[in-house]
Structure formats: C-alpha cells, structure tokens
Amino acid sequence: MYDAMLAETVTIAGHNGDEIEAYSARPLRPGPVGGVVVIHHLPGYDRQTAEFTRALAAGGYNAAMPNLYHREAPGASPDDAMAAARAKGAIPIPDERIVGEVAGAAAYLRGLTNANGKIGVIGHCSGGRQAFLAAVSLPLDAAVDCYGGFVVGTPPEGHPLHGVPPLIDRVADLACPLLGLFGQDDVAPSPAQVAELAGALEANGKTYEFHSYEGAGHAFMQVDRPSYRPEAAVEAWQRIWAFFGRYLLSS
Amino acid sequence: MCTYLTEKVSISGSGKGPSGWFKVTDASVYFDHPVHAQAEHTLNIDFLDPAAGPSARVAVELTAESALALVKAIQATLDSAPPGLVT
Numbered sequence: 001m002y003d004a005m006l007a008e009t010v011t012i013a014g015h016n017g018d019e020i021e022a023y024s025a026r027p028l029r030p031g032p033v034g035g036v037v038v039i040h041h042l043p044g045y046d047r048q049t050a051e052f053t054r055a056l057a058a059g060g061y062n063a064a065m066p067n068l069y070h071r072e073a074p075g076a077s078p079d080d081a082m083a084a085a086r087a088k089g090a091i092p093i094p095d096e097r098i099v100g101e102v103a104g105a106a107a108y109l110r111g112l113t114n115a116n117g118k119i120g121v122i123g124h125c126s127g128g129r130q131a132f133l134a135a136v137s138l139p140l141d142a143a144v145d146c147y148g149g150f151v152v153g154t155p156p157e158g159h160p161l162h163g164v165p166p167l168i169d170r171v172a173d174l175a176c177p178l179l180g181l182f183g184q185d186d187v188a189p190s191p192a193q194v195a196e197l198a199g200a201l202e203a204n205g206k207t208y209e210f211h212s213y214e215g216a217g218h219a220f221m222q223v224d225r226p227s228y229r230p231e232a233a234v235e236a237w238q239r240i241w242a243f244f245g246r247y248l249l250s251s
Numbered sequence: 252m253c254t255y256l257t258e259k260v261s262i263s264g265s266g267k268g269p270s271g272w273f274k275v276t277d278a279s280v281y282f283d284h285p286v287h288a289q290a291e292h293t294l295n296i297d298f299l300d301p302a303a304g305p306s307a308r309v310a311v312e313l314t315a316e317s318a319l320a321l322v323k324a325i326q327a328t329l330d331s332a333p334p335g336l337v338t
Binding site for chain 1: 252253255256257259277279281283284285286289290291297299301304305306308310
C-alpha cells in the first residue's frame, strides 16, 4: 500500500479572510479522501496536537489544524504564542473568530486536489468545545468532541466564559452527526453534563453516539500526560476511525 | 479541564532566558494545563517583556503544592529582610 504523506505548515485564509498559519498533514494519494479540521487545546498549536493531525493523515484523511493563536504571536513557538495570547487578554478566543478559522481550514481542505468534499472536525479539551461550536455553526459532515468542557453549564461569575451563552442552547443547529468521547472521572464535562447533552441531542432528534470510559478522566487520550489511559484511548481511536469512515469516506 | 483563567500583573525586574538577561515588565499567573510538567493542572507563571516579543519569556509550571510553598517562602523572605529595605 502506498503510504506516503506530506506534513507541513501552510498559510490559509482564516476568519475574515485574514492569513493565518495552519499545520497540514495529508496522504499523497490521488483520493478521493475526506478532510478533518483538528482544533488544538488551550496550550496551543503544539507538538502533541500536530501528532494528532499526522495520525489522521496516516489513517487516510487530509487534516489541517489552524493555529488559533497565530494572530497574537506570528512566528512564535507554540508555547510562547499561548503565553502571548494570555498576556494580551486574548484567551478565550472569541467564538466568532474560532468559527472563522475553522471555516478557513475546511475551505483549504476542500480545495485539495484529492479531496472528496466531506469535512469533519475534531478537538480535544477546549478544542472539544470548539468542535461542537463549529458543528452548530458550519456545514460539516461529522464532528468529534473529545471531553470538551463548557458545552453544558454556565461558568461561574468572573470566569472568562461567563456571559457566553451555553453551547447546549444551540443543539438544534447541529447539522452533522456527533461523536462524543468522555471520561467518567472528568469534572468538565462531568458525567451529569454529558447526560444532559445527550438528552438535548435526543430531544432534538440528532444523530450522535457518546462513549464514556471507566477509570478515565479529562485528557485521557493525551499520550504524554499523566491523564493518559491507554485502554480507553485505544478504544476511542477505534470509535473515531469508524465514525469518520462512516461519514467522511463516501463521496 | 481548561480553566481559561489568567491573572495579569505589572512587575519590575529582570529574568534570564535562552538569550540572556532581559527586563521583565509583566507577569501572567494561571492555573491550567501545563506544557511540560507532569501534572494535569499547574500554577504557571510567565515573566514577560511584551515589547520584546513573545519569546522574551521566563516560564515556570509548578504543582499547586509547590506554588503554595513558594508563596510562603517569598513572603517569609520579604518579612525577614532588614527594616527599610522592602518598600
């Protein structure tokens, strides 16, 4: 099997058409193949999320991860860019801008010569929330929320997300199937919040599947963190491959 | 969970980074996921000179226990300084 792939930093048109950096990984085969936008977590456009992006390319998908902090610190190393964004008061990045950056990455993926036109989105941690945000805001074909917090519930007063309407209120706008991967020991999202989201999806007749893993907490798929739970993570990856295979491979 | 919380404070002093010493004018303090430390959440401090760009940064990621011990040590050190030196 021909398995060559190309991984590189590219420039894409993000929110408002502004140029931003993105990490692109794609299989070098004629296709047609589906595309996946990867949304990084709060620590930024880091090595671990780049690995996540390459894993999707190795699995047969064109993948692109927009650098959500590029505007705050163009050219900086990922951790310095995150720190600069914090220092500038830019975290949390406004939802409108995140949606614009994801839309730009989706357009980049749709424009690749081997693209089949199908686009999924996946994010972990805060990126899980942003994946849900993208899925209720953009025309997509599949969305994966890996333990995203603050989809359900109202952040306390003083929290940077206080005052941002809960995303669960927009569940009716979800226009694609949703896969949710959660840890039963997580507190954000808690099992009760996951159940509340499932109830809202059910009530609105949405296509979704949720999997919550025993003995796993937040960030259980992060291979170099103490939170890593290999058994849950391996099964979660199997769910991701099956889900994207179902919704992104048909042309 | 990503806490998103950041406390910012203006400071005056110097820090030493990969390129040597530089003045620091700002600090960000936050309890969130670390980049490097092997803990789920750490108390992170960035000592910064934003005017010199994003790389003008000295960063530490401390466990909550370590951070509290550091707070006590800083307070004790300042309290024990000879009268008149801490203004």
